Amino acid sequence: MEKTLKKVDILIVEDEAPIARLMEIHLQRAGFSIALCGDGHQACQLLEQNHYRLLLLDRMIPGLRGLDLLRWLRKQKSLKKMPVIMVTALAQTEERIRGLNEGADDYLPKPFEPDELLARVKALLRRSNHQHLKVNQSIIDVDNDAQEACVQGERLHLRPLEFKLLQRLMKKMGKVRSRQYLLDHVWGINSFVEERTVDVTIKRLRKTLDKYGLGDCIVTVRGSGYRFDNKIKP
Amino acid sequence: MEKTLKKVDILIVEDEAPIARLMEIHLQRAGFSIALCGDGHQACQLLEQNHYRLLLLDRMIPGLRGLDLLRWLRKQKSLKKMPVIMVTALAQTEERIRGLNEGADDYLPKPFEPDELLARVKALLRRSNHQHLKVNQSIIDVDNDAQEACVQGERLHLRPLEFKLLQRLMKKMGKVRSRQYLLDHVWGINSFVEERTVDVTIKRLRKTLDKYGLGDCIVTVRGSGYRFDNKIKP
DNA sequence: CATAAGCTGTCATCTTCGTGTCATGTTAAA
């Protein structure tokens, strides 16, 4: 369906290199792009400085224990919603539940089948139903279930139309959307508003994003429409 | 008006006072309310006359041996489903299995780590058809079997519809539920009430939750429906 | 059986908030 290449980045935190490599291979083959890390503290740094869509976290890693890392993660404003799969050899039920209690979204027993790894990753990404995006230093996160958008973990107050508009523009980054297209998909095919109305709603959306220095994400393409862009100059 | 009696979450049956106290402290810190008892026969009385959500049972207690108490418990109609964690210094596998055979749901070796105690309690509560959730400082606990909900161990007086509504909203945290969805799943697919009725029931549910400062958990999503949220600003 | 108490659906009213339009200012292309 979508031609958009998978901009999905997965961070694998795993100290046993062969296993990490195995994961990497299988996930790359499925089209994901991967970052590896073998140390807990380093992982924190990476998570703070970069942006990943999913975290594969081994329970037993040097530096910080997996659970500690997870707990830390859930306390970070901008990371608390990140999907996490715990990887551990401790297959006992109570251990698993303990991980889930701490906020892991899923659990992968070790040793694992490549297929199971892939299935869980895909399932979790599907389940999380978020769109996120890194613009300069900020992360925009659109939660389609909750119908809310966050920047750096801070909830934006978006009105229904503004939210749908953002959703629609982010759906296909960088593609220009005509006013008519937006009217059809955001307002609905059978609404009777004039094209200029789009301008006003774009304005309102921009105003909110501006509070986070992201107003320029929405680029006007004269004569054509609007486009969402993450390569803006600060 | 105040028919809501204080409800105790966990009964600890343990004759060694320091250990009992230790358990109490850690569980209270996690938001549970605790009752203590050092004698087997007295424990039976308490169990008959009060209502607990979980039983922490030491194997070696005066009056009745732990296993006897457990056996008795499983014969009582109203108690046979109660979640029980056996606490014992006898860490041998066969002893453990014996306890489980008699109907203990889980097993805690003595001495124990506070974390493990907590993890097992939480895990067992979860397994036994409860949903619980931490919002700010409060714990909301929904017991799907007993059809009742508690905040900080205090039983909420919820009318049937309100309870089902809460259940449904908590089932998938943070997901927006449309009025129609709620009508279908709370009122039932073939009921003939209008959508506005949902508003009123939400209002009534909120009013109850408000007594615990949790009224804001249920967020209105204009144009879409309602959503249960645990990220509320205090 | 009668009465009280408790649930729930509907309605009327009030409040808040979202949105479309217009008038005017600004920008960019030709």
Add this chain to the structure above:
DNA sequence: TTTAACATGACACGAAGATGACAGCTTATG
């Protein structure tokens, strides 16, 4: 410069939701 395209602020209407009252109905209680 000229002009069409877009930005922006103001405003008013109306929709969506909140709230309180009430009546019908069921269930406990005597």
